[in-house]
Each structure stands twice: as structure tokens, then as C-alpha cells.
Amino acid sequence: MSLGVLAGSCGLESVGVYVVPDAAPNNSSQMATTADEAVPANTNAESNTVGNSFEVTGYLPYYQIANVQPSIARYLTDLVFFSFAPTRDADFTRDVMTPSELAFLKEVKRRYGTRIILGLSEHRSQGALASICERKPLREKLAASLADYLLKQGFDGVDIDWEYPRSSENADFAALLQQIHSVFAPLGLRLTVAVSPSHPLSRAAYAAVDRIHVMAYDDWGRHSTLSEAADDIRAFEEQGASAAKLQLGVPFYGRGYREDGPSWNDAVSYRTLQARYSPGPAEDTVSGYYFNGIDTVREKARLAKAEGLAGVMVWEIGQDTTGRTSLLRAISQTRATFN
Numbered sequence: 001m002s003l004g005v006l007a008g009s010c011g012l013e014s015v016g017v018y019v020v021p022d023a024a025p026n027n028s029s030q031m032a033t034t035a036d037e038a039v040p041a042n043t044n045a046e047s048n049t050v051g052n053s054f055e056v057t058g059y060l061p062y063y064q065i066a067n068v069q070p071s072i073a074r075y076l077t078d079l080v081f082f083s084f085a086p087t088r089d090a091d092f093t094r095d096v097m098t099p100s101e102l103a104f105l106k107e108v109k110r111r112y113g114t115r116i117i118l119g120l121s122e123h124r125s126q127g128a129l130a131s132i133c134e135r136k137p138l139r140e141k142l143a144a145s146l147a148d149y150l151l152k153q154g155f156d157g158v159d160i161d162w163e164y165p166r167s168s169e170n171a172d173f174a175a176l177l178q179q180i181h182s183v184f185a186p187l188g189l190r191l192t193v194a195v196s197p198s199h200p201l202s203r204a205a206y207a208a209v210d211r212i213h214v215m216a217y218d219d220w221g222r223h224s225t226l227s228e229a230a231d232d233i234r235a236f237e238e239q240g241a242s243a244a245k246l247q248l249g250v251p252f253y254g255r256g257y258r259e260d261g262p263s264w265n266d267a268v269s270y271r272t273l274q275a276r277y278s279p280g281p282a283e284d285t286v287s288g289y290y291f292n293g294i295d296t297v298r299e300k301a302r303l304a305k306a307e308g309l310a311g312v313m314v315w316e317i318g319q320d321t322t323g324r325t326s327l328l329r330a331i332s333q334t335r336a337t338f339n
Helices: 062-067 070-075 099-112 128-133 136-153 167-187 203-208 226-238 270-277 294-306 327-335
Strands: 055-061 078-084 115-121 157-161 190-195 211-214 246-251 253-257 264-269 311-315
Touching: 055 062, 055 070, 055 211, 055 327, 062 078, 062 099, 070 099, 070 327, 078 099, 078 157, 099 115, 099 136, 115 136, 115 190, 128 136, 128 167, 136 157, 136 167, 157 167, 167 190, 167 203, 211 226, 226 246, 226 294, 246 294, 253 270, 264 270, 294 311, 294 327, 311 327
Parallel strands: 055 078, 055 311, 078 115, 115 157, 157 190, 190 211, 211 246, 246 311
Antiparallel strands: 253 264
């Protein structure tokens, strides 16, 4: 799961071959809100984040924003808009959004009360974030710059995706997270990180953040099974992460797989798999691809709830369908049964 997805990668972003994301569908009904889905706007901006503690976080890459409607946020407690990067001198405000992106995010927050989180990418920063981590003055400057921008725009927090810090960089990364937390916490701002089970952070890093997004996908073979998700949860707990901070990652894409060995061939969005093959709710494999169908994403949400996790996160919501085949809709319906 990466920008689109990155072939041979493991996570949100990684070094690999960039795969062009699915084009916007020609049939506008595939992505626009349909009549059977219509939900009134949340006029008091509270319904998604108040009354049910189970969180549903969705990543939305910048290149997918034209493919989704703001109404998708009625299924989300948090939306991570991905991705941004600081400059080498630790200034965040130079890397700003377009007016249309800002308008989209502010509409989401106003109508649905969804928290807006800005996704920072070390990969996109081309090493700038790693350099900032090494120097305390730059860590302090970045933390202040991020807080200023969030408060100015009325947004709610920052998510950091670094794939992956070397062991020698872990302490500096934890120091950055601690600095950001010290600035964010008094202001009521959130700090989250995306982490692979195979590349854990330090206990100090886990202690400094509000949420840990578990990238429970891109394993070998069938890349994101329910049993592997349970194993990933246990691995994070053994690494010192609190279950109450974890959000279990759910992929909205499939990967080709081989029965005879640990390999995958390519990545295809759930939306494309539905358009090509129309798999049913109980299906997780179709024409050589493994993905998470409706029944599996429901079970993963139930697993997260049963294990005392904060919730689930999704990479990424632009790869979903709408209507009765929507994975995000299925997660939201399952969430509604928890309270």
C-alpha cells in the first residue's frame, strides 16, 4: 500500500516502482453519492467523533481528491490528507495545499465533524525530515510551524509516515515526536504515526504519539489476512505499543499472489476488482488477486474492537466503491453495532 500503490513496497510510501493510480471512473455514478446512500449533513459537526469511541481513519492521497465526494467523510472519524513534507530548514508552511484542496477539507470538517489530519512523508521530503530529526533547534521549529499551520486552517493534527528509520535514527525520530507532542498536546492537536510491524519504532516513540496506524498488509502471498492482522496486533503489543493507541490497517486494494511461494505480482484497487469481477461479500480472492472483501473488513473491525484497539485505518478511501459494495460503508455499519 503506497502512493497508488508502489510496487515492491510495504506501507504508505517506500522506495520502489511507482504504479500510476487508477484513473477517475468514466461512470460518475461509481464515485458520486447515490440515492440509497444519501445522509444529511451533520449540522452540529459532532456525529462522527462523539458518542462512539471506535475510530475509523481514512487516508486520502492528494491525487485521489477529484475521485471522491466530501460525503464520504460521513463514514470517517478522521481523514488523513496525504502527503506533505517540510523543507530542510524545518518550514512546513511553504508546502501548502491548493485552494480547492483546502475547500474540500474544510467542507468535510464543517459538514461531518471529521477530524482533518495532515500526512507528512519522509519519502516525499527527500531526506529533509531525517535531517531535521538530528538537530534540536530544527525539531523545535518544525513542531511550532506545524502547530501554527494547523491552528490557522482549523485542522486537527499530523500523521508522520517514515519508511523506514534506520536503527541509528530511531532515537532522533523519537525526539522529534516528543517535541511535536509537547507542542500539540496543550493545544488539543493530534499526533499519529504509520508503522509497519516489521519495522517497529522505539517505546519512547510509541509513548509520544496519540495513535499508531498499523500497516497490516503487503505481506507475502495473501497479503492481508485476518490471522495476519491478529499476529500484527500481538507484535505491536510485544514491541511496547499500547493497544488503546493502535488502529488496525485495512487495505482497499488487492495484490496478485502465487500459491507456490511468498510473492506478489501487482496491485489493483478494490474499485477496479469490483468493476472487473463483481466479487461477492464473502470473497477475498478473484482471478489471482487477494483482497479484503466486505465480510473480511467487518471481521477486522470486530477484531480491533475485541482487542481493545482505538479503531481501524484505511489505505486508501479513493480505492473504494460506493453503494452496497463499499468497504468503508461496511466498516461504518459494523462500527454502529459497537455501542
